Amino acid sequence: MAQNPERRAALVNAAIEVLAREGARGLTFRAVDVEANVPKGTASNYFASRDDLFDQVGKRIHERMGPDPSVVEESGRKPQNLELAIEYMQGLFGRITRDRTGYLALQELRLEAVRRPELRTTLTRTISENLERDIGFHLDSGLPGDRSTVLMLYLAMNALIVEHLTLPGVLEGVDTERLVADLVTRAVATPDA
Numbered sequence: 001m002a003q004n005p006e007r008r009a010a011l012v013n014a015a016i017e018v019l020a021r022e023g024a025r026g027l028t029f030r031a032v033d034v035e036a037n038v039p040k041g042t043a044s045n046y047f048a049s050r051d052d053l054f055d056q057v058g059k060r061i062h063e064r065m066g067p068d069p070s071v072v073e074e075s076g077r078k079p080q081n082l083e084l085a086i087e088y089m090q091g092l093f094g095r096i097t098r099d100r101t102g103y104l105a106l107q108e109l110r111l112e113a114v115r116r117p118e119l120r121t122t123l124t125r126t127i128s129e130n131l132e133r134d135i136g137f138h139l140d141s142g143l144p145g146d147r148s149t150v151l152m153l154y155l156a157m158n159a160l161i162v163e164h165l166t167l168p169g170v171l172e173g174v175d176t177e178r179l180v181a182d183l184v185t186r187a188v189a190t191p192d193a
Contacts, residue, residue: 008046011036012060015043015053020104024112027053054119058109058126064102065095080142086184088143089157093180096161103165145188152187 014036019027027050029043036042047053071091078084096103113120135150145153160179163170 007038007042008056009060011038011043011046012053012056015057016061016064016105017101019057019108020101023108024054027057029053051116051118054109054112054116055122057105058119058123061102061106061109062126062130064099065106067091067095076141080144082144082185082188085138085143085145085188086181089153089184090177090180092157093161093164093176097164100165103161107162107166149187153184156183156187 011032015027015032018031018035022031029047029050030040032043032053033040043053047056075084075088109119109123113123131151131154134154135147138145138150139147157180160171160176160183164176
């Protein structure tokens with residue numbers, strides 16, 4: 001396998017574009033070569049199989065969607081309260097909507113995982129590890145809420161993002177920043193005793 005890390009990264013990013021636009025069936029080595037504007041056969045020199053390409057795409061998407069470490073560090077110096085939890089979720093929504101292609105490619109990977117057991121195993125492990133990391137971060141940092149709060153936010157934010165990116169007209173006119181604030185506020189609310 002070829003070892004040029006910059007070329008590999010460019011090919012993986014090109015694969016993300018193809019996957020988001022054409023779906024899993026359209027993600028071929030040739031389509032990646034064309035998208036990356038490289039000679040025919042280049043992608044096949046960097047990835048042992050389509051499964052290897054899918055795996056690399058999944059890892060890269062999660063890298064692209066992750067928060068900037070300096071923002072996380074700066075946030076760690078702020079009071080760990082409801083306002084910061086809202087800021088985190090609004091930041092997540094902003095990052096993902098700015099990388100529409102990456103998130104749509106992730107949805108295509110999820111759909112393809114239904115048909116590919118190896119991809120399902122890998123993607124399940126990656127997403128589960130990320131979710132557990134996020135839960136741990138939330139709890140360890142002292143943000144309001146518990147494990148259930150984070151799970152509810154995970155599910156609600158995923159649904160909001162899917163709706164926003166795939167059928168934006170459904171939420172036309174909705175103030176998504178306000179909606180995210182409401183989701184967080186209600187998720188961390190403690191029931192009256």
